[in-house]
Amino acid sequence: MPAKAKNPHVPFGDQQTAPWYGKDILTVKQFSRNDLEYVFAVAHEMRIMVERIGTFDLLKGKILANLFYEPSTRTSSSFMAAMQRLGGAVIPISEVKYSSVAKGESLPDTVRTLGCYADVIVIRHPEVGSAALAAKHARKPVINAGDGVGEHPTQALLDTFTIREELGRLDDLTVTMLGDLKYGRTVHSLARLLTQFNNIKLNYVSPDLLRMPPDVKEEVADKGIPQAETSVLKSVLAKTDVLYVTRVQRERFEDPDEYEKVKNAYVVSPAIMKSAKKRMIVMHPLPRVTEISMDFDEDPRAAYFRQMEYGMYVRMALLAIVLGKA
Numbered sequence: 001m002p003a004k005a006k007n008p009h010v011p012f013g014d015q016q017t018a019p020w021y022g023k024d025i026l027t028v029k030q031f032s033r034n035d036l037e038y039v040f041a042v043a044h045e046m047r048i049m050v051e052r053i054g055t056f057d058l059l060k061g062k063i064l065a066n067l068f069y070e071p072s073t074r075t076s077s078s079f080m081a082a083m084q085r086l087g088g089a090v091i092p093i094s095e096v097k098y099s100s101v102a103k104g105e106s107l108p109d110t111v112r113t114l115g116c117y118a119d120v121i122v123i124r125h126p127e128v129g130s131a132a133l134a135a136k137h138a139r140k141p142v143i144n145a146g147d148g149v150g151e152h153p154t155q156a157l158l159d160t161f162t163i164r165e166e167l168g169r170l171d172d173l174t175v176t177m178l179g180d181l182k183y184g185r186t187v188h189s190l191a192r193l194l195t196q197f198n199n200i201k202l203n204y205v206s207p208d209l210l211r212m213p214p215d216v217k218e219e220v221a222d223k224g225i226p227q228a229e230t231s232v233l234k235s236v237l238a239k240t241d242v243l244y245v246t247r248v249q250r251e252r253f254e255d256p257d258e259y260e261k262v263k264n265a266y267v268v269s270p271a272i273m274k275s276a277k278k279r280m281i282v283m284h285p286l287p288r289v290t291e292i293s294m295d296f297d298e299d300p301r302a303a304y305f306r307q308m309e310y311g312m313y314v315r316m317a318l319l320a321i322v323l324g325k326a
């Protein structure tokens with residue numbers, strides 16, 4: 001269940017009885033299957049509205065503070081686009097070195113400040129638990145846009161929305177996660193979120209050094225989801241419905257030599273993909289470095305660029321939901 005509602009002064013017109021009104025979004029563990037269906041239904045509506053009219057005034061008068069302590073292209077710009085397509089405004093803080101953070105301001109004080117000006121705060125920060133800390137001190141709902149190697153819940157929501165829109169289902173799927181499963185926060189969130197669906201099988205393909213963390217595997221096992229680990233993609237590719245490729249997260253390695261050892265562990269190429277199903281999809285949270293060769297991009301199964309667009313619809317849905325307008 002979501003945390004307690006924030007925003008003691010409810011602005012006129014907000015649906016404060018809506019179940020997610022004023023709530024933080026910190027982890028995928030907050031979402032039941034019903035919640036997911038609700039988010040996807042709203043995201044689908046957003047898609048239709050954007051295709052039909054582009055921009056509309058659902059969040060007119062609302063302000064988003066977009067606070068990024070780590071690099072981002074898609075998450076940051078899709079949240080900004082989402083807010084602007086809904087008629088709202090954005091305070092973008094992506095260069096924290098130009099903010100009072102550079103003067104030594106603490107995270108609680110920074111979010112206390114932004115809570116005075118904005119209606120919702122999106123935060124990305126290098127430390128696990130930072131979004132939860134921000135949420136504790138902010139008067140307004142906080143959305144976790146990646147907390148170090150912890151979670152990236154909005155990415156997992158857009159990933160599952162992508163699967164639903166592309167394959168037409170979220171049950172009866174074999175999902176193979178490939179690459180840096182140790183440091184990749186997107187796969188930590190996605191593996192957890194997929195436990196909500198029926199007849200899911202998870203394959204984890206990685207070098208030994210980059211295996212899925214035990215705590216994630218335990219949580220997934222507790223939900224009765226079968227998981228298999230290997231370092232050989234070929235052994236599981238033919239049965240895969242979703243191949244979820246990740247970048248080796250260079251910035252998380254303490255020892256650069258270790259990164260060198262594993263950086264080119266896998267490259268998904270047209271030749272390799274010959275043994276995959278005709279009807280399946282390849283996803284990637286992006287940015288891609290070398291783990292999918294560019295000559296695969298034109299293959300209809302390459303869903304990673306479409307995935308970015310689905311992300312904006314999901315983020316539009318999430319903003320509307322926590323601001324009581326969905």
Ligand code: ASP
Pocket residue numbers: 146152185186246247249285286287
């Ligand atoms: N953009 C994703 C993230 O922020 C994936 C990545 O950086 O590799 O986690």
